Amino acid sequence: xxxxxxxxxxxxxxxxxxxxxxxxxxxxxxxxxxxxxxxxxxxxxxxxxxxxxxxxxxxxxxxxxxxxxxxxxxxxxxxxxxxxxxxxxxxxxxxxxxxxxxxxxxxxxxxxxxxxxxxxxxxxxxxxxxxxxxxxxxxxxxxxxxxxxxxxxxxxxxxxxxxx
Numbered sequence: 001x002x003x004x005x006x007x008x009x010x011x012x013x014x015x016x017x018x019x020x021x022x023x024x025x026x027x028x029x030x031x032x033x034x035x036x037x038x039x040x041x042x043x044x045x046x047x048x049x050x051x052x053x054x055x056x057x058x059x060x061x062x063x064x065x066x067x068x069x070x071x072x073x074x075x076x077x078x079x080x081x082x083x084x085x086x087x088x089x090x091x092x093x094x095x096x097x098x099x100x101x102x103x104x105x106x107x108x109x110x111x112x113x114x115x116x117x118x119x120x121x122x123x124x125x126x127x128x129x130x131x132x133x134x135x136x137x138x139x140x141x142x143x144x145x146x147x148x149x150x151x152x153x154x155x156x157x158x159x160x161x162x163x164x
Contacts (some may be wrong), residue, residue, distance in 0.1 A: 007152045012143040020141055024133055027052055027096040028141070032091035034060035034099055041065060044102040046110065051083060054091040059083055076115040080122055092122060094131040098136065108136045108151070117155065120147040124156060 014020050017028060027050045035048030040063055042148050047063040061078035076097055083090060099109035110117065111132070123130045129146030144150050 003082055009144070009149045009152065011149070012118045012145075014141040016139050017141065020133070020143075021051070024094070024096070024141075024143070027058065027094060028098065028135075030060050031060050031075075031096040032106065035106075036062075036063075036064045036103070037100055038062035038075070039085060040128045041066045042067070042069075045099060046095065046101070046103055047075040047099045049079045050096045051092050053083070053087060054093055054144040055108050057087070057090075059087070060118070066130065074112060076111050077118050081116055084122070091128055092130050096133040096134065098135055106139075110134045110142075113151075115164050116147060116151045120151050120154060121156070123147045 011124045017025055020028065030033050030050035031048040033048065034050060035046045038048065040046050042065050048060065049059045049062070050058055050142035052058055059079050059082060061082060063072065063075045064078060065072040077094065079095075079114065080092070083092060098106050098111055099106060103110070119130060119132075123146060129148070132144040132147060132150060134142050134144075
């Protein structure tokens with residue numbers, strides 16, 4: 001008989017945008033603006049991401065689709081890869097991600113598994129946690145203190161280096 005374990009994740013819950021600290025609100029607003037730049041003619045699911053760097057710079061990106069699925073790119077990975085290529089060595093302090101189907105009202109969203117893995121890699125790379133702000137049902141927000149809390153059973157470089 002297998003033994004069952006339980007993994008817990010602690011997230012901060014905010015009832016609405018106005019409850020968030022002002023720096024978080026600014027990041028969410030920038031992610032909302034970025035969602036209007038999405039190229040999502042197939043899914044009509046426009047996603048925006050905004051990332052706050054340690055020096056105060058905010059980098060934004062949106063999802064970019066392609067008729068040759070799955071050649072597109074999520075907003076979160078678009079932003080983090082741009083940072084890796086254009087601001088190497090800059091630490092990412094916080095990320096906000098938002099989505100609005102067909103450019104209508106914003107809806108609940110969290111990073112997909114591929115984005116969680118990529119962001120976790122950057123968290124390990126910089127040696128410090130990256131906060132994640134996500135909108136949830138009814139216009140409330142969840143804030144994770146680190147990417148690891150969103151991907152508790154991890155696959156990382158150490159997994160690749162294990163000797164057999």
